[in-house]
Amino acid sequence: MGLEVFSLENKIALITGGGTGIGLGIAKAYVEAGATVVLTGRREEVLKEAVAELGKNAHYRVNDITNKKEIPNLVKNIETNIGPIEILVNNAGIHYKGMAQETADEDFEKILQTNVISVFSLTRECAKYMLKRKKGSIIMIGSMAGLFGIDKVVAYGTSKTALTGLVNALVTEYSTSNVRVNAIAPGWIESNMFLNAINNDPQRKQQITNRIAMDHFGQTSDIGNAAVFLSSEAAKYITGVVLPVDGGATVNF
Numbered sequence: 395m396g397l398e399v400f401s402l403e404n405k406i407a408l409i410t411g412g413g414t415g416i417g418l419g420i421a422k423a424y425v426e427a428g429a430t431v432v433l434t435g436r437r438e439e440v441l442k443e444a445v446a447e448l449g450k451n452a453h454y455r456v457n458d459i460t461n462k463k464e465i466p467n468l469v470k471n472i473e474t475n476i477g478p479i480e481i482l483v484n485n486a487g488i489h490y491k492g493m494a495q496e497t498a499d500e501d502f503e504k505i506l507q508t509n510v511i512s513v514f515s516l517t518r519e520c521a522k523y524m525l526k527r528k529k530g531s532i533i534m535i536g537s538m539a540g541l542f543g544i545d546k547v548v549a550y551g552t553s554k555t556a557l558t559g560l561v562n563a564l565v566t567e568y569s570t571s572n573v574r575v576n577a578i579a580p581g582w583i584e585s586n587m588f589l590n591a592i593n594n595d596p597q598r599k600q601q602i603t604n605r606i607a608m609d610h611f612g613q614t615s616d617i618g619n620a621a622v623f624l625s626s627e628a629a630k631y632i633t634g635v636v637l638p639v640d641g642g643a644t645v646n647f
């Protein structure tokens with residue numbers, strides 16, 4: 395068997411939050427592997443720039459993932475105008491720093507709404523089409539913060555742990571229809587979200603580096619490469635996994 399099992403030729407991938415950071419890293423890797431990508435996000439100028447960089451196999455749709463009513467329209471629009479969505483990457487997410495005693499209900503709810511409830515709604519909508527076609531790969535972008543307790547990220551950590559539960563539940567429902575569901579749990583990846591979370595503080599960066607077994611941060615392309623593998627035919631018997639891509643940070647913790 396040749397390397398063509400890793401190809402994403404003729405596959406259409408919807409990547410939420412695909413205009414920046416990890417989402418854009420995934421989009422670049424997908425396009426390189428032959429896929430057509432559709433990126434979503436709330437900022438049109440960001441998406442336009444990303445699509446211009448990615449070339450003719452990239453499209454965008456402006457969409458706020460928390461706007462539940464818009465989800466069926468978004469999916470239908472892509473299915474009709476671009477083609478069947480075979481890969482869904484639930485990447486859009488927001489970070490929130492705060493200890494439990496300092497976190498207001500409203501903030502906790504906002505994190506769950508974006509990082510979990512929207513993911514469920516979009517996944518269910520895309521799966522409607524995938525289950526009928528008996529073909530699909532769904533990837534959740536979780537986090538190392540969802541694998542074990544990290545201080546000061548109570549809401550964010552809870553939201554990312556919930557994605558593991560969602561993967562487990564969906565595998566029991568979707569597997570006989572050949573729709574696979576997996577998650578990637580990135581460690582510390584250099585993106586704006588990460589740099590903002592540590593206020594671009596060099597000292598904090600060094601402290602974190604010391605906790606990473608490989609002694610350096612990950613790049614968005616590292617997540618992109620893992621996503622290509624998980625959504626390709628090479629992974630056709632892999633469903634229900636949460637794959638840490640973290641330079642050994644989880645093991646070293």
Ligand code: NDP
Pocket residue numbers: 410411412413414415416417434435436437440457458459460485486487488489508535536537538579580581582583584585586587588
């Ligand atoms: P970014 O802030 O660059 O990416 C987040 C993306 O999500 C943006 O493109 C943003 O676009 C989009 N987004 C946020 N809210 C919404 C919304 N309501 N509707 C639509 N799109 C939305 O950060 P990262 O690339 O780092 O994060 C990507 C994912 O990776 C997140 O789920 C994050 O939790 C996860 N992750 C990141 C890690 C890291 O170290 N960087 C580590 C572990 C996990 P816009 O604002 O235009 O809507």
